[in-house]
Amino acid sequence: GAVVSQHPSRVICKSGTSVKIECRSLDFQATTMFWYRQFPKQSLMLMATSNEGSKATYEQGVEKDKFLINHASLTLSTLTVTSAHPEDSSFYICSARFLAPAGELFFGEGSRLTVL
Amino acid sequence: AQTVTQSQPEMSVQEAETVTLSCTYDTSESDYYLFWYKQPPSRQMILVIRQEAYKQQNATENRFSVNFQKAAKSFSLKISDSQLGDAAMYFCAYRSYSGNTPLVFGKGTRLSVIA
Numbered sequence: 166g167a168v169v170s171q172h173p174s175r176v177i178c179k180s181g182t183s184v185k186i187e188c189r190s191l192d193f194q195a196t197t198m199f200w201y202r203q204f205p206k207q208s209l210m211l212m213a214t215s216n217e218g219s220k221a222t223y224e225q226g227v228e229k230d231k232f233l234i235n236h237a238s239l240t241l242s243t244l245t246v247t248s249a250h251p252e253d254s255s256f257y258i259c260s261a262r263f264l265a266p267a268g269e270l271f272f273g274e275g276s277r278l279t280v281l
Numbered sequence: 282a283q284t285v286t287q288s289q290p291e292m293s294v295q296e297a298e299t300v301t302l303s304c305t306y307d308t309s310e311s312d313y314y315l316f317w318y319k320q321p322p323s324r325q326m327i328l329v330i331r332q333e334a335y336k337q338q339n340a341t342e343n344r345f346s347v348n349f350q351k352a353a354k355s356f357s358l359k360i361s362d363s364q365l366g367d368a369a370m371y372f373c374a375y376r377s378y379s380g381n382t383p384l385v386f387g388k389g390t391r392l393s394v395i396a
Contacts, residue, residue, distance in 0.1 A: 197381035203324075208372060208388045214381070256324060262381060269316075270376070270384055272326035 167193045167263040171273030178249055179281050186244045186276045188259030194239035195261035199270065203256040215242040249280040283308045283375050287387035294363045295395050302358045302390045304373030312378035315349065317358045320370040332356065368394045
């Protein structure tokens with residue numbers, strides 16, 4: 166099946182710094198990727214839709230200047246958390262749509278961000 | 282907007298027994314996909330089963346099967362012969378048929394399997 170790789174799996178940073186998370190589709194091209202955020206013991210909440218070659222579409226309430234998304238190629242989308250604060254600590258998961266099986270999205274392994 | 286509701290925050294089942302997880306959804310669309318995903322402690326999202334709304338036949342994958350009731354907007358997951366490895370969070374999810382649309386998730390059901 167299609168493989169989506171996410172890196173890093175865990176990252177710890179200091180408040181005020183920026184952190185970049187990469188999401189790669191390893192064996193297929195993904196024109197669209199989705200970024201989710203998951204708090205402990207909660208569900209996945211969509212943050213934004215990343216489209217190759219164009220601006221990302223952010224969900225209501227998600228600060229686009231804080232969560233910068235870049236989808237510069239058909240196999241790579243990046244999420245940069247800028248000026249990180251402790252409340253940004255969370256689990257971030259990306260997913261990408263593969264053409265077949267129809268409708269299925271494949272997920273990366275997730276990235277756990279801890280902001281001190 | 283579509284919504285997905287999982288009314289059982291936690292469920293438990295004895296090993297080798299059968300358990301059913303409930304899911305209802307709300308949509309005005311006629312064509313869509315429904316999914317059940319498993320999230321073990323590793324937090325990797327694993328697809329368990331998929332149902333296309335236009336198919337009347339319920340999907341099955343080995344020990345996993347669904348009861349899809351389109352008119353009632355219900356999509357329950359049945360796990361037969363439960364195994365210890367089935368213990369995880371289970372998320373029901375909806376996806377529109379058209380375009381590059383994301384998954385909409387329910388809040389999840391935590392399943393425990395008792396040896």
